[in-house]
Amino acid sequence: MEDALGTIVEEVRKNADLHQSMMQWRRDFHRHPEIGFGEHRTAARIAELLRDWGIEVTTGVGGTGVVGIIDGCRGLGRSIALRADMDALPIVEQNDFAHMSAHHGLMHGCGHDGHSAMLLGAARHLADGRDFAGRIVLIFQPAEEVLTSGAREMIADGVLDRFPFEAIYAVHNYPPLAPGTAAVRTGPFLASADSFHIEVTGLGGHGAQPHLARSPVAPACEIALALQRIASQSVNALDNCVVNTTMVRTGDTHNVIPDTALIGGTVRCFREEVRKDNAAEIDRIATNIARAHGCEAKVDYVWGHPATINTAREAERAATVLTSLLGDRQVITDHPQIMGSEDFAYFLQQRRGAYIVLGRGGSMIHNPRYDFNDEILSTGAAYFVGIALSELAGGPAKPSGS
Ligand SMILES: [Zn+2]
Numbered sequence: 001m002e003d004a005l006g007t008i009v010e011e012v013r014k015n016a017d018l019h020q021s022m023m024q025w026r027r028d029f030h031r032h033p034e035i036g037f038g039e040h041r042t043a044a045r046i047a048e049l050l051r052d053w054g055i056e057v058t059t060g061v062g063g064t065g066v067v068g069i070i071d072g073c074r075g076l077g078r079s080i081a082l083r084a085d086m087d088a089l090p091i092v093e094q095n096d097f098a099h100m101s102a103h104h105g106l107m108h109g110c111g112h113d114g115h116s117a118m119l120l121g122a123a124r125h126l127a128d129g130r131d132f133a134g135r136i137v138l139i140f141q142p143a144e145e146v147l148t149s150g151a152r153e154m155i156a157d158g159v160l161d162r163f164p165f166e167a168i169y170a171v172h173n174y175p176p177l178a179p180g181t182a183a184v185r186t187g188p189f190l191a192s193a194d195s196f197h198i199e200v201t202g203l204g205g206h207g208a209q210p211h212l213a214r215s216p217v218a219p220a221c222e223i224a225l226a227l228q229r230i231a232s233q234s235v236n237a238l239d240n241c242v243v244n245t246t247m248v249r250t251g252d253t254h255n256v257i258p259d260t261a262l263i264g265g266t267v268r269c270f271r272e273e274v275r276k277d278n279a280a281e282i283d284r285i286a287t288n289i290a291r292a293h294g295c296e297a298k299v300d301y302v303w304g305h306p307a308t309i310n311t312a313r314e315a316e317r318a319a320t321v322l323t324s325l326l327g328d329r330q331v332i333t334d335h336p337q338i339m340g341s342e343d344f345a346y347f348l349q350q351r352r353g354a355y356i357v358l359g360r361g362g363s364m365i366h367n368p369r370y371d372f373n374d375e376i377l378s379t380g381a382a383y384f385v386g387i388a389l390s391e392l393a394g395g396p397a398k399p400s401g402s
């Protein structure tokens with residue numbers, strides 16, 4: 001990274017006043033968690049802060065989404081987007097610190113409070129001076145955690161046309177890596193996440209007279225077992241994939257044959273072809289096994305988020321900025337793929353960009369004792385500033401001399 005840019009990024013990282021402010025915003029969001037598409041208070045607070053700094057704000061994009069525009073003072077140029085998510089999870093928090101959730105049953109258990117605070121920190125710095133050419137689009141996205149997806153809703157609401165940008169970047173905190181480290185990789189990084197629900201219908205009856213009934217119990221068991229074979233037998237061994245039956249539900253007692261059985265599970269993979277093949281295979285297996293037992297299977301395959309696929313140039317640029325922030329050995333550029341999913345994937349289907357994870361340490365996300373690690377707020381904000389300015393300056397993706 002160019003020296004001038006390196007200096008700016010370092011300034012952001014060491015700005016104690018900015019860190020203090022980010023910590024306050026973060027803890028305020030943590031104290032007031034809101035579920036996907038219900039982030040009214042969070043969005044209002046974000047919009048208020050952005051306006052305070054002279055940033056042009058549009059609210060209500062894709063539901064509760066907020067978009068801020070920062071135009072540089074040095075004239076026209078490229079346009080780059082930075083994205084943070086805002087929503088919380090339906091979890092009863094088990095922490096007891098002062099900023100714990102004030103809303104029983106809701107908590108920031110994934111660190112989106114921290115992501116929003118980091119992007120606010122970057123926004124305050126970028127809006128102060130605006131010493132760049134081009135435009136930075138700040139995207140505060142609702143509802144990352146819900147199936148309907150805030151990213152998809154913002155795209156459906158025209159965010160790409162109303163606020164055009166060439167590339168987009170996002171950050172997620174990542175407990176398995178220590179603070180002071182980060183990871184990014186080119187190509188598929190996080191998996192797609194779909195679910196399936198199968199209803200096997202037979203004919204109920206007396207437990208003593210199975211010949212007069214069509215029990216759905218045996219075919220349901222066979223289907224559950226047969227689905228386990230998809231990952232090992234139907235999918236190329238070189239493709240990472242999970243087809244996991246997580247639910248089999250049928251019958252209420254020992255002497256009654258039920259009419260129906262329900263089977264459910266999750267499917268994770270990294271390529272669209274594998275995804276489509278898996279959906280077809282689940283349908284084929286369930287339908288035919290049920291038929292062999294004289295029953296019927298209705299398969300509902302629910303298409304969730306696609307795989308999160310980083311484009312090469314942008315992943316490289318992200319790695320360069322992270323390396324200048326954290327040092328060579330702290331940035332993993334060949335991190336294993338992650339079977340979790342992320343709705344940022346919808347943006348990456350439409351635009352170039354990269355998704356990175358910042359080491360957080362401590363307990364895993366989506367657990368009642370989780371809390372974002374404020375230690376990494378400054379690194380996140382500095383990364384956002386660095387990646388945006390590096391893009392707008394059109395500098396090399398790789399450090400000079402490498
Ligand atoms: Zn989450």
Ligand SMILES: [Zn+2]
Nearest residue numbers: 110112144172
């Ligand atoms: Zn998350």
